[in-house]
Amino acid sequence: MGDTQVRRGGLRPMLSGLLLIAACVSPTAEPSGAGREGPMHIEMERTGGVTGVRFAATMDTDTLTPAEAAKVRQLVDDSSFFRLPARLTASTPGADRFQYRLTVRTADRSHTVDISEGALPAALRPLIDWLMAEARKPR
């Protein structure tokens, strides 16, 4: 169950659609992947579900193109990630839902959120979907 390191080449197909939007929203994308906050590091883990299979992926903005890195920052900003509580749980009973653990680390802050599938904010879906696609790749 090793983690997948997101590589440059692997990102492009996933991000191509999103980048079109990013280009409009963030016309002044940073000149390098580091950006004004320095490198951003993201870890994602999905566990649970009836399969019980763990998927995980990590991503560093300094391995991305400037446009890709800008898009990742935008996704993190859009979800107000650093203001989310440490735990987002669903109020409904039930079993076999997925559990997500997402960590975002920059030079000056780090935040980890545990999220039940039923409580996953819509704004986090694109980031999760993208990282899950990476986690599904053979290694």
Add this chain to the structure above:
Amino acid sequence: MTSRVPLHCILPPHILEHMAQRGTDELKRMALHALSLSGRFRGQREAIGALAAGAPSPGGKRRTVYDAKNGEDLPGLRLRGEGEPKTGNLAADEAYDAAGDTYDLYHDVFGRNSVDDLGLRLDSTVHYGQQYDNAFWNGRQMVYGDGDGQLFNRFTISLDVIGHELTHGVTQYEAGLVYSGQPGALNESMSDVFGCLVKQKKLGQTADKADWLIGQGLLTTKVKGQALRSMAAPGTAYDDPVLGKDPQPARMRDYVNTTSDSGGVHINSGIPNHAFYIAATEIGGYAWEKAGKIWYVALTTLLKRRSTFQNAANATFQVAGTLFGAGSHEQQSVSRAWAAVDINVK
């Protein structure tokens, strides 16, 4: 089953009442006999009277299958109701048939009328989400994804997975095991146990002939693995470059402490799973007839929201003694089964 069984010696009256009202004919006879011997049970006349009246159940087998059409709104578009012909939608027909097989196991073997024992409707939604690689119980109904086709096939493909999901409903209405840590792993194990029994009963397999796999057929041919879990050999179901290796332990000494997966509920379930496998194979014959009955009575009478593996071991040992006699082969098998996974019954 005969009157020699010292049921009244061990089980408290409320459990006898429960068994007398809700068990199979065999369990009812045993419980009624015990109640008739027990002067401690104040309401025995009423309880026996109610049984004699043969009060009808509010509902029987009432299945409905819905199609989420790859969205996430539940329950979705109604596809098939009870008694209606096949739809031609493979997942929908599988969900319908397997819900029926699961209902039948609980009804025919344990005398239970659906998830809540009051004839709760069995609602299933298929084609949930996009390439959704999961099946779940949302507290009210079953939900099945189509799988991504790369790693996982459609989740209705395995009868035991459907039995697994419905059993989450049974557990919710009975012991109510909280979905975290050991009680959560016990909850998961109950779903695997009864999911397995649905399949074994459908196939008419004795314990020694069954594969004891959960989710056989669910992994695509691209995955190196035979199933999601193995009750016979936890930790050996798959070992694959993408999925990693099956993380299940088989014994307490290998218990995995983790905050992921709601405290390892799908991981440490391997321990009670393996105990059930050993008990069922040691007892022999059809697993649902004796081991299954012992686990069912424990789940519905003795286990509680925060029960641990130790509590489950004690409960199944106690029930085995009640149903089959203290020191019986069945009770000794249960004791040896838990000892084999590092848990000594008390």
